[in-house]
Amino acid sequence: MTASLLDFDLPARLEAHQPPEPRDNVRLLSGRRGTGEIGHHRFTDLPALLRPGDVLVVNTSGTLPAAVPVAGSPLTVHFSTATAAGTWLIELREPAGPYGGGAPGERYPLAGGGAVTLREAYSRGRLWVADVDTAAAASVPDYLSAHGAPIRYRYVPQRWPLSAYQTVFGVHPGSAEMPSAGRPFTHELVTRLVTAGVLLVPVLLHTGVASPEAHERPYPERFAVPATTLRTIARARADGGRVIAVGTTAVRALETAWNGPHSGWTDLVVTPERGVRAVDGLLTGFHEPRASHLDMLAAIAGTPLLQRCYEAALEGGYRWHEFGDVNLLLP
Structure with a gap:
């Protein structure tokens, strides 16, 4: 069974209907591939879950009123x-x-x-x-x-300003929908991460509208990965650091550039069969049943751990969608 065939019922009560305030007021479910250990945390615990020398790869794309x-x-x-x-x-x-x-x-x-x-x-x-x-x-x-106005789906009944759909990293407008894994970060949390010895490096990928079905034909999205990001990651890995992508968009940009062009358009699809070369872990939101993004998560975490994480998230009442909780998948 491919990860995108991971099927479950998503109750409406687990859909996040409005942006949390403060924005770091979300939960974080961690999963470790080596041990299969599941942990329940607040997002503000993130610095304690990472190690000095780890690298967080963040997407600097800002959201358009699309x-x-x-x-x-x-x-x-x-x-x-x-x-x-x-x-x-x-x-x-x-x-x-x-x-x-x-x-x-x-x-x-x-x-x-x-x-x-x-x-x-x-x-x-x-x-x-x-x-x-x-x-x-x-x-x-x-x-x-x-x-324009921000793209809004039925599970968000109230209109929110464009600022609710931006991350602290989004300095280059171009995404149709928010790279939402970065939304819980605040300037204060970034400061805590840096002072704890965690490195943050940028990539850019302008994400399009989300696909409602598994295995829809991929479309090229504009991306750019600075050479300094690649050099920083290579040095950190040589010193034993782990590379944790913030969001599936960061994975696609970095994996495209690792042994390929550093900018342009990418329609890369990451699957367990392809695997990952540049990424050791992932911080991401919870994805809908049968979503093709789940194949990427399985490539990073393995399908058994991914299934355990989603079972724990459903049982624990974690929230889905762009204003919801997050999942930290560690090696």
Whole structure:
């Protein structure tokens, strides 16, 4: 059984419906691959769970207000990902979920005189390649800044400002959805980590809209990994330090750059069969049943430990989604 076939019922009571305040007021479930040990903590315990010389790899992508309503329609456009060709991958949404309609050549008017025109389907029933008319705005991010709102799903009933969807590391706007594993970090906690001897290094990956199904066709996302990040990781590993990625986006960026290009677009899919080369552990949120991200988690932690973590999270009442609790998978 592949990890993405890990199936379970996610009760609505375990969905996080609003951002926690303060943002580090979440729980942390730890799992150790070598021993299978499970631990229950607060996120503020993180410095004690790491060792001097460990490296945390953080994503510096900031979240765009990537949802724009279609004028005169119940539909909303979710701007997912810029492509190398200058088009965008977009998702058309109804209030109940992805919109199954649409056809090549259809034009959808947006606020402020903007519009999207569908070129071709990218993934069946969900993503489209589209041309974007930004009207008077100089770029799509500028247009979204003027007319967009954060992408919000049904389990978050209240509207929250864009600041609720940003991490302390997000200094380069470009993600359709927040790289949410980094959300619980505060400036104070970062200070505690640094003074404890934990290194923090940046990567960049602009993440697109989340996939609602396992094994959907991957799409390229823009990434960049500084040479200094790779050198710091190599030195830390030589000295016995562990490399812990903060979020699946950081894993994809770092694994792409480890023996490949340091910037560009990546559609890398990490599976247990492929394995990981640059990452020893992962700090991540809890993923939905059958989500393809679970394959990456199994590549890092092993499927038996992953199953134990999710059983413990369900039994312990941990919370899911971008405002929820986190899972620390250690070697």
